[in-house]
Amino acid sequence: MSAELDALTVVNQLRDLAADPLNRRAIVEDQGCLPGLILFLDHPNPQVVYSALLAVRYLAECRANREKMKGELGMMLSLQNVMQKSTSPGETKLLASEIYEILQLAGKEEAEQAEAAAASCQRKAQFFLGSNNKRAKTVVLHIDGLDDSARRSLCEAALLKIRGVISFTFQMAVKRCVVRIRSDLTAEALGTAINSTKVMIAQQVVRTEGGEELILPFQEGSEALVEENTDIPDYLPEEESPSEEQDKAVTRVGSITDGMGWLNTAANFLTRSFYW
Incomplete structure (x- = not known):
């Protein structure tokens, strides 16, 4: 090697x-x-x-x-x-x-923690904490068909083709993907890319003012314009063979021991x- x-x-x-x-x-x-x-x-x-x-x-x-x-x-x-x-x-x-x-x-x-405590009660939890960066935002997707590592690899490949995707992480147990994107990129573009795999269907997860979670389908028949990435390296492959222990190390609660x-x-x- x-x-x-x-x-x-x-x-x-x-x-x-x-x-x-x-x-x-x-x-x-x-x-x-x-x-x-x-x-x-x-x-x-x-x-x-x-x-x-x-x-x-x-x-x-x-x-x-x-x-x-x-x-x-x-x-x-x-x-x-x-x-x-x-x-x-x-x-x-x-x-x-x-x-x-x-x-x-x-x-x-x-120093700012006390002042921020009151305001934090009103803020919704986000995957990335750098929400003060106006150039980026977080989108949560629920992906039907995100069932195994092969599907996850397809999803990775689709997302990494989109110009404006900064990073993402998967929550395989609940079929979710949390994506950090530039502020000028739309959630519809992510849905179009994932739906183009023909084996997965993406929906956006949002929260109401009352804190309730809603899953909203992207408009049927509409395809957002996706600008393809040409200047970013390929995402590193998942090293999952021959056992499943590595996948558990990322997603299973209590993985610190593994x-x-x-x-x-x-x-x-x-x-x-x-x-x-």
Whole structure:
């Protein structure tokens, strides 16, 4: 196995483990994983960089992680380098910028916490916490037919063809996909892309003012214009063979126990391959 393939595998696994909220504190506290992700941000392969950004974005969702992440050697500088590098795809720069803004605010959050507490009761929970970024928004989709890893791969491929998709995560148990998109992209475009697979049907999940959840079908027969992505690397493949344990590590409640063994393996790889 080549060194680059090893790097792709490791960063892909770290991204999937970071998608589970139960794993986020452990990854940041580990002595090798967070520094390794920072090194991945400077990797020559754009696929590795983008997946590392997704992992860092997940980790930053845990408010308790942000101060440590901001202070980690090389974190803010590496994010700035990705944002400023002329060869970085547009969506990669946007994701790095969003992470940078979240971490920049880390030191101010405690001072503003009391004031924000009253307002937070009125705000609806969102998948990504960086809602102050007016350039991005979150769309929740319910996808009939999202039954297995093969269908998930089809859905990934369809979403990644859309210009303006920043990142996404799947909740397989409830057939949901939470998508972070640019503010100028419509939810209908996501529905059109997923429906084009011919084996899945997407509907949008919204909440009423009373907090009740509604599932709204996209208008039948209408197809939103989808601008295809040409400047973003392919999404990293899911390494699911030969067993189902990796899928469980991402979606099953209590996955921290399953994930820690792989975290140790990842940390050992990072120490062996990247520190010199």
